[in-house]
Amino acid sequence: MAMKQSPAKRVGVTVAAWLVAFLIFFPILWTFLTSFKSELDAIAMPPKFLFFNWTLENYAEVQERSNYLKYAFNSIVLSVGANFVGLLIAVPAAWAMAFAPGKRTKDLLMWMLSTKMMPAVGVLVPIYLLFRDLGLLDSLWGIGFVLMLLNLPIIIWMLYTYFKEIPVDILEAARMDGASLLNEILYVLTPMAVPGIASTMLLAIILSWNEAFWTLNLATSNAAPLTAFIASYSAPEGFFWAKLSAASTLAIAPILVLGWFSQKQLVRGLTFGAVK
Secondary structure (H helix, E strand, O other): OOOOOOHHHHHHHHHHHHHHHHHHHHHHHHHHHHOOOOHHHHOOOOOOOOOOOOOOHHHHHHHHHOOHHHHHHHHHHHHHHHHHHHHHHHHHHHHHHHHOOOOOHHHHHHHHHHHHHOOHHHHHHHHHHHHHHHOOOOOHHHHHHHHHHHHHHHHHHHHHHHHHOOOHHHHHHHHHOOOOHHHHHHHHHHHHOHHHHHHHHHHHHHHHHHOOHHHHHHOOOOOOOHHHHHHOOEEOOEEOHHHHHHHHHHHHHHHHHHHHHOHHHHHHHHOOOOOO
């Protein structure tokens, strides 16, 4: 029987949890507040927290200077499209590794994961030259392909972990009933792993949305996502912090809203199979 915590300990744990949450959220809050300041208030010392002249000029100038909707559309297409294609590849791959493993399956999984440890700058030049020769620079197809490959190891690893928690007896029963391999994956395995698949997709979308290195180096205007939108507010003479904060707030708002409304599904998927 679990021991009950004392009231003082419960209060301490609650206060500590709120403190950690505030520390994590504070940079977002500060960016949001700075977006409503003038440039002078944004660099004022000591910093002004709430008592300053609130203004919407930064948002108005951002809208006049940049086509926010175009950047947002590119981010949505790249994040959702690239990872949807990655999911189509990862589901059968994870199925094979979970339910029909070979002698080198674990080695293959470790090799895929090791590719995430490689510095991206180390392969920038050959990929840039390859994209230039193939006409894929500043292309949604090209950048989407790179983002899909970047997240594919993580997607396969997560799906493999979820699939391993599904009883093999259920799949064997489906085979005895005459289910083909495709039907087994589509109508038996996938519905049972919906929480895991959904959380994997959400995590991959977040990673793609935040990807800056490849999007800044392979896109200029046509396929530039919101990461390029934020980067456009730096200048040789320095940063315009208020306008940069307004651009950052507009860039992170969609993914924050998505994470807020899907948090239950995300937590459910991340703990899928943890309790039996």
